[in-house]
Amino acid sequence: MGGLAFSASTFENVAARLRASTGMAAKADIGVAAARLGLSGADAVPVGDDCAAIPDGDGFLLLAIEGFMNEFVAGDPWFAGWCGVMVNLSDIAAMGGRPTAVVDALWAQGEAGAAPVLEGLRAASARYGVPIVGGHTNLKTDRGQLSVAVLGRAKRLLTSFDARPGETLVAAIDLRGRYREPFANWEAAVEAPAARLRGDLDLLPFIAEAGLARAAKDISQGGLVGTGAMLAECSGVGLAIDLDRVPAPQGVDPARWLMSFPSYGYLLAASGDNVPAILSTFQARGIAAAAIGTVTAGGRIEVVSGRARETIWDFARAPLLGCGPARPLAGAPASAAEDAA
Structure with a gap:
């Protein structure tokens, strides 16, 4: 080091x-x-943390979302897709949780514009072992934009x-x-x-x-x-x-x-x-x-x-x-x- x-x-x-x-x-x-x-931060579900931590039974549901800068999605679309999964999983872990599933929202100029982002999302989902279970897609926009959300669960919070x-x-x-x-x-x-x-x-x-x-x-x-x-x-x-x-x-x-x-x-x-x-x-x-x-x-x-x-x-x-x-x-x-x- x-x-x-x-x-x-x-x-x-x-x-x-x-x-x-x-x-x-x-x-x-x-x-x-x-x-x-x-x-x-004084609300029942405090704002300002890496995820929303929602009390649920003997633990917590964790819900996180990330939006990505347009220039990042345009400049490195495959890695933007990968990061859509990776950074959300990091947020779940930061609060002591384990991820359950991912959803994404993608805007792109046609299928060709969407393809590298979707491939990055798919690759990260497979490598980390967390499924993508749905989302929103619009292939008729003038620029690429990406937002990804993840659901997880924690027994004890950080x-x-x-x-x-x-x-x-x-x-x-x-x-x-x-x-x-x-x-x-x-x-x-x-x-x-x-x-x-x-x-x-x-x-x-x-x-x-x-x-x-x-x-x-x-x-x-x-x-x-x-x-x-x-x-x-x-x-x-x-x-x-x-x-x-x-x-x-x-x-x-x-x-x-x-x-x-x-x-x-x-x-x-x-x-x-x-x-x-x-x-x-x-x-x-x-x-x-x-x-x-x-x-x-x-x-x-x-x-x-x-x-x-x-x-x-x-x-x-x-x-x-x-x-x-x-x-x-x-x-x-x-x-x-x-x-x-």
Whole structure:
């Protein structure tokens, strides 16, 4: 496993690029939609997690959906189809669940435009062993668009709402891959055998059911730091992330890596006593895993390298998703914040 290395000037540059990340800023769109729909993290089915977790008997039904950027579907249609399955299954696993079935919605210019997307969907469905059971298709549109949803089930949840101050932040990432240019996608799944893909996803429900962690999140388009910010906001905490300890491929550009979307990548928050067992669970299957930071009581997302420290996001100044516990904004009287809540 490689690591990230920084000089003082490199670290400051990386921090600046993280603050300006479009992938992280785009997550604010979730808050806009949730507000319009009247939804929040305080609802019976909290909004802001990787899936909707719906109580059902002695467990939970998990429902997730992903929509894909038009330029991604146009530029790499087969891989977009593959990702339609893969990223949804990652969301189910991130919440301690196992997938049941997939549905898709596809728009394309004729059968020729739809074919590579459908082939990618079919290939991933077969490799991961999760059936596609239906969906929606329109072959008379002027551009390709794709959305995919998945249903799953969990016995015991991992959530974005259960990180606690004092816990250790763990990152687990499959480094056995490469960038799939030109997008910041770290592809480590297409050539992997089916048994490995399925077994690796099953590590998350194993960790949940063993009681090793309560909080986790799939590393998504916001990258490692952006995903950490979403986890922290939902839990009403902060994070101090030691960038020197982040698992990374040798020679990778640090800022690009921290904003990348890996095929297999998770953040977990756990008590220190459980961290060795979590790390060994991933490492035994060849997945790079390390303790990379601390959950803090403050509302800031900070990155650290040696003695250098930079704030990437401060929830006292602005929300990201807007799905976490109510916080007073900087300069606002406590009573006004309480009234707004």
